[in-house]
Amino acid sequence: MGQLSDLLDADWARLAEVSNAEFRRRGVQQMFSPRLAPVVLIRVAQCLYAAGWPRLAKLPAFVNFFIFGIEVAPRIRIGSGLVLMHTQGTVLGAASIGSNVTIYHQVTLGAVSMDFAYTLALRPVVGDGVVIGVGAKVLGGLILGNGCFIGANAVVLKNVPAGKVAVGVPAQILLAKGERE
Numbered sequence: 001m002g003q004l005s006d007l008l009d010a011d012w013a014r015l016a017e018v019s020n021a022e023f024r025r026r027g028v029q030q031m032f033s034p035r036l037a038p039v040v041l042i043r044v045a046q047c048l049y050a051a052g053w054p055r056l057a058k059l060p061a062f063v064n065f066f067i068f069g070i071e072v073a074p075r076i077r078i079g080s081g082l083v084l085m086h087t088q089g090t091v092l093g094a095a096s097i098g099s100n101v102t103i104y105h106q107v108t109l110g111a112v113s114m115d116f117a118y119t120l121a122l123r124p125v126v127g128d129g130v131v132i133g134v135g136a137k138v139l140g141g142l143i144l145g146n147g148c149f150i151g152a153n154a155v156v157l158k159n160v161p162a163g164k165v166a167v168g169v170p171a172q173i174l175l176a177k178g179e180r181e
Helices: 002-018 021-025 027-030 036-052 053-070
Strands: 069-072 091-092 108-110 137-139 165-167 172-174
Touching: 002 036, 036 069, 053 069, 053 172
Parallel strands: 069 091, 091 108, 108 137
Antiparallel strands: 165 172
16 A cells, blocks of 8 residues: 555646646545546555455546546556546556656547457557657657657657657657757
8 A cells, every 4th residue: 555655746846846836735636636646546456455455446547537538548557647638538557657757638548450469579668758649649658768758649650758749640759950860
């Protein structure tokens, strides 16, 4: 239970940091925020899955899907400080998601083809400090490096190096002036 508490504390603190000081002042109200409540349900599902209760873990995952419109596999390893700015239409089917990641609505992280066995090699790995913009699709066994930014509606089909910006369909890496690939 300690790990769940630590993760939720980190998630709460990061949401307060990216939102505003008013968030912290409103306290218990924010537990029902559409930005925090889905994260709480994700964390509960993860803990149940890790404790060897995979079928029971599907219950909070289903509640998340039904109420907040976000589909998250309970088996995903997600680091602390997760911020979901909006959840509707979001599918998180990555191999893992790092710490301090911000994900906007309509984002899909998953395999390129149907993968009911949840093969980790077919799913993206998201590094720490990544921001994934509205409507982005990140598909396949690729890596989003630490601190990268995925632009709105980008379709990412290959690795994005740390600190880089990827935009477009298919996504291309933006280079700084004078920088070569």
